[in-house]
Amino acid sequence: MPIDTSTPIPIYYQIKQEILERINKGDLKPGDRIESEEKLAKRYEISRMTARHAVTQLVTDGQLYRVHGKGTFVCKPRVEKSVATLTSFADDMKKKGYETHSDVISMTKMYPDEDVQEILNLKAEEEVFCLVRVRYANKEAMSYQKSYLPVKMFPNLDHHDFINHGLYETASKEYGIDPIQAKQRMEARTTSGAIAKHLQLDEGSPIFFVERITYSDNNRPMELAYSWHRGDKYIFEMKLYRES
Template identity: 25%
Template sequence: MSVTGGRNLEVNRASFEPAYHQLREIIRRQIASGELRLGDRIPPENELAQRYQLSRMTVRRALEDLVEAGILVPKRGLGTFVARRLVDAGTVRIDDFSEEMRRRGIPAECKLLGVRIMPADGNVATRLRIDAGSAVMLLLRLLLVEGEPVGIDRKYLLYDRSSRILESELEHPSLPDLVERETSGLLGRASITVKACSASQEDAGYLGCAAGEPVLVVEQTLYLSDGRSAGYGKTVYRGDKHYLTAEIDPLGIRDRDGGQAEMAGILQRRG
């Protein structure tokens, strides 16, 4: 209680928690509590080093994480400032259905309806950059929650007759999984789109709804490093049964529990 007047404002060098973790959380708490306000300049790195008895490199390591998270904004020659905007836009993570449901804690199943070798139609051929009619492999899966279909998933791969797909590996395949198993070459780039459409007659049949009902469509195309396409996936979700969601919480306010800094993980991925 000597210097600024708060608690938890010193770095405990005896702790197993790295010093830069501790300093990072101290600063984060100072922002969350209002002790540091949006747009404020924080003390210079040298001052923080003196204040907390750390080397400047260690102080920088602490600030680095907060800068990466968009919470601090360094300005050369001027100082480091608390961002004026902690929450701006957001990002929605696109996972394969099984993964997403696991993340959300919702019990879900995937039912493999079939694996077929078939000629590519126009859309698939365009996506895979092959001639229409070329042989492609299709994996068709029904996505269910509580036994009710919520989505129908199609994954198309360039057909290579030398490959052997193991049935046992098809339970929860993500598109990258499949492509990596089927293709030699570096999987380097991907493209994603999310849109709203009307359910086709065929999809409505799978989904147990009427044709024309709104569906959420997530498409993913994967490319190899040489520019070739490697795989195309299209997942069609019933609009009334599935949605995408994300939480943005840069200061870890939701998870605050007064305990030690176990919320450090929040910084690791911005999502």
């Protein structure tokens, strides 16, 4: 697409749209390196600042990513997840055609703190399983998850395989307990420490933090889960309706 200087559309935006069109057509594939800002500036006969603005916009939009000393590359497609439906990680990934597995970091039987007790409606003497996993799609780390589940609902849960099988799948097949509804809270955060390491991210990288309380039949809380989703891999989508 040639640059049109007679239109009110900013030049940086025209360049951005041309690069985006090449990505959408498949001319630029995930992992491909794009031209340097200097080469873009020469090709379009514009300033490097304008070229940098176009590239930065695509980085911000999650279409490109920069590697220090190496250049700017095309991102892999991000997973679009609806927040209006109750689905598992495995279900979301399989709908996209991705192969999934998990690394189980730990599975511990413990007495929960007061906050977890209250959320899961437990007595002080009742234990929970704490399952910590890193979730993968096509061998790429996507999410770090910590789940608390009542031992009284899921006895011997620590005997099951959560590397190749999902939690909701196991709850349904082995215990006859299905998730019916959930309450969810989301925050934009930055990652650090062990979570950054497990997700293969630099310190300070953007993530989506999600707290979810899942309920089975009769409004029984069956799981409290904390999830840290990679900001460069996820797009959360919701439908909004105007109040009448």
